[in-house]
Structures are given as structure tokens and as C-alpha cells.
Amino acid sequence: MDIRLAGSIATRRAPADAFTGTVWHDPIIEAPAPARVRAARVSFEPGARTAWRAHPLGQTLHIVSGVGRIQAWGGPVREMRPGDTVWIPPGEKHWHGASPSIGMIHLAMQEGLDGSHVTWHVTWHVTWMERVTDEQYNAATEA
Structure with missing residues (x-):
């Protein structure tokens, strides 16, 4: 058993090469093998967003x-609000x-694959793509 006390892991700023705007990352868990679960609390300031990516x-x-806001490649920009849960399928570009005017905090949960559990700031179990x-970001949103 490993108990990590609140405040024992520093908040990290997300890397500028994978995000637009200011994003903060608070790790929750990066379970050791054979477990694969990874989770973090991620805080986006207004207008901040990820680059295109796939898990x-x-x-x-x-x-x-x-x-x-969230968008899958070729789909509409969708709005997300507190209490909403979104499942993004494996390999889906999103x-x-x-x-633009209100920040957002979400819990992000994913699994590492075949040893891809490199620390979040290197790969974070994701294939990063173009910004x-x-x-794209300012397109009209759908509910």
C-alpha cells in the first residue's frame, strides 16, 4: 500500500509544446506495473487547450x-460542464x-500500454499531434 498525503506531489505546469495557454497538472496516480492506471487533475485557464492527440x-x-470544449477529428466542437464524463476511444484523434472565457478543471484517466508509462511530461500515454x-478552437459549439 502506498498512501500519498495531500500536497506531497507538486503541481506541474504542462509543457508548452503540447498545450496552448496555461495548463496545470496535479498527478493523482501512476500505478506501478502490472497495473496500468494513470490519473491526474488538470486545470486549464480560459482559452487553454491540448494539441491534437490520441491515446x-x-x-x-x-x-x-x-x-x-472537446472535439474529435472531423466532428463538431462540443461543450463540457461540471458532472459530465467523456469517454474517448483508443486511437481517436481529439x-x-x-x-474562451471560463477555465475548466477535469480528472483525466487513462492506461499505459506496453511500458508506455513514461512520466506524464514526456508522453503521458498519448501520441501528440499538431496544435x-x-x-478550430473558436468554431461554434454543440451541446
Whole structure:
């Protein structure tokens, strides 16, 4: 058993090469093998967002506060609100972040695959792609 006391792991700023705007990351768990679960609390300031990305085993987002946006490649930009839970299937190209004027906090949960459990700031169990353009980010949202 490993108990990590609140405040024992420092908040980290997400890397600028994978995010637009200011994003903060608070690790929850990176379980050792053979477990594969990884989870973090991620805080996006207004207008902040990920680059396009895909997870080998999918990702679950649970919105804690604020207003967020998410889009799968070729689909509409969708709005996310507190209490919403989003499942992103394995390999689906997507991005997510805060709305332009309201920040967003979510819990992000995913699994590592075949030893891909390198620390979050290196790969975070994700294939990073191109940045989301302002035109893509500012497209009209659907409920």
C-alpha cells in the first residue's frame, strides 16, 4: 500500500509544446506495473487547450468545474460542464480544453500500454499531434 498525503506531489505546469495557454497538472496516480492506471487533475485557464492527440487505450475525462470544449477529428466542437464524463476511444484523434472565457478543471484517466508509462511530461500515454488552430478552437459549439 502506498498512501500519498495531500500536497506531497507538486503541481506541474504542462509543457508548452503540447498545450496552448496555461495548463496545470496535479498527478493523482501512476500505478506501478502490472497495473496500468494513470490519473491526474488538470486545470486549464480560459482559452487553454491540448494539441491534437490520441491515446492507445483511450481516455476518460470527468469535468469537475468550469466550462470546457472537446472535439474529435472531423466532428463538431462540443461543450463540457461540471458532472459530465467523456469517454474517448483508443486511437481517436481529439483535443480538449477550457472555453474562451471560463477555465475548466477535469480528472483525466487513462492506461499505459506496453511500458508506455513514461512520466506524464514526456508522453503521458498519448501520441501528440499538431496544435489546434484558433479557427478550430473558436468554431461554434454543440451541446
